[in-house]
Amino acid sequence: MHHQHQHQVRRAPSDSFRSLRYDTQKRSYRFDNLSAIESEPPRGHRPGSFYGGNGRSTPVEEILRLPLTWWMNSTAKNHFVAMIGEFVGTTMFLFFAFAGTQVANVGAQDSTTTTNATNGFSPIVLLYTAVSFGFSLMVNVWIFFRISGGLFNPAVTLAMVLVRSLDYVRGSLLFIAQICGSLLASVLVRALFPTQLNVRTTLSADTSRVRGVFIEAILTAELVFTIFMLAKEKHRATYMAPIGIGMALFIAELVGVYYTGGSLNPARSFGPCAVTGVWDSEHYVYWVGPAIGALIAVVFYKFIKILEYEIANPGQDADGEDEGVSPPVSRDGWRKKDEEA
Template identity: 30%
Template sequence: MTSNGEEIEEEEISRIEKGQAKNCHGGIETVICTSPSIVCLTQKLIAEMIGTYFVIFSGCGVVVVNVLYGGTVTFPGVCVTWGLIVMVMIYSTGHISGAHFNPAVTLTFAIFRRFPWYQVPLYVGAQLAGSLLASLTIRLMFKVTPEAYFGTTPTDSAARALVAEIIISFLLMFVISGVSTDSRAIGELAGIAVGMTIMLNVFVAGPISGASMNPARSLGPAIVMGVYKDIWVYIVGPISGVMAGGFVYNFIRFTDKPLRELTKSASFLRSISPKQ
């Protein structure tokens, strides 16, 4: 049994969650927020910012720790950390915001009509804010030396870094499209698949370009630390690769539809045909 006061409190909480809470002062009702869509969008942006924050904080933080403490984490440890934190945050916030954490992914989803265009600037802003806050936190926590710079810069030439970023970003979006937008995929494994893809990409391209795959991942540390060497590589490369990966997956999924329809039609005809 619940008291009348508890019932009223539960009703008020429910109205707040729906964005319809009201506060009375002297008989005059002041509407806090009358649009549930605004409340929902705000929750998504907060989740996206928090998710991006911890992806950058853990991934870039382990880079700093590895350098400052004599390579105790090791390069494989850095790769595993990136994969694990992305996987964890996908499972933590994916059901709220979609767990993009990447302006290139958000833009590509919008291009292929899987995300509303009007939310793109808001998501990108939340992602950049999360990256900036995480980078600032790392700078305040550690005495970051030039050798421990946790941003991304080409180790050799900008051209090689650009090619590497395009290829690994292509693979990332190809996997994301397969596990998160295709109804035939096993959605529960999306976090594992994307996290493992990040880990593998860092293994391969980390020594060449830093394996950014994400403009927000590179811009946050660059702005906080004031290092802008070849920063264009980490904007052009990920966006180009992610768009290409999304296009290719959507193309092969599109061409598979007629085949499936023909298979269904053939099965239906066999089921209604008279048996000999």
């Protein structure tokens, strides 16, 4: 009897499209592929709440399931949902970023690049473009990180696969979604605004391709490492990670827009080129540079993880003196490991 009590399962009223169960042992709700058995609710049961064997109602939000998703197992459905979130998120991020760049370049219709090479340098245009990209990333990451992780960038996706936060299947699917989102964002901006698409990324006249690769690599490494430390590493300020990520892109754009267009994102450069049909000879810079930057961030991140950076500055994320990470060390200064073993 005690064993059965531990595994008691509460069933919810459902129809053929709803099936939700609450596992008291795991303290979580889970779906079944079959419809839950309807039963008469106990007296005092409140409408809109689920009830268990103890007669007490448990208020939860009613969840609907689409009939067409019944054929999917949980893994396939999760990949499908993540792809949708990444596609829509990338589209929204780049739509507002591209639209802001269009507004910044209103008086420069003879230029089709963010470097504005034929019209000279304008700090105001540069700042407006950087703000558009940084704030758009911040807002949309905050919206979509619960659905797909809010990556919106093949370089970031590559980095997440290399540190095993994503498997290869999920990473490949998100890559496809990001490319498609970039294409749709470029099409929307070109169709909605009466000026030509001024958002391609090209190198400025005094920037060589080698310099362009290294500029893109360094800026991308900063962005990816920011994502690692603020989003992948869990801490008390994780919920504010989108702010730091958006600001990282903002400062990178301030540096990179004039020299390379400030891509840091192969999908961001691919979409406008595909839609305008203009493929610059240096387009490969915006794939090679961000990929190298992602690798740099991954190597440094793994390096500090091996060194156990958490104990170098104990309590850095704590609210009080007794909270946080404490570095247990032996007399010779080395951390105690498996002493009891």
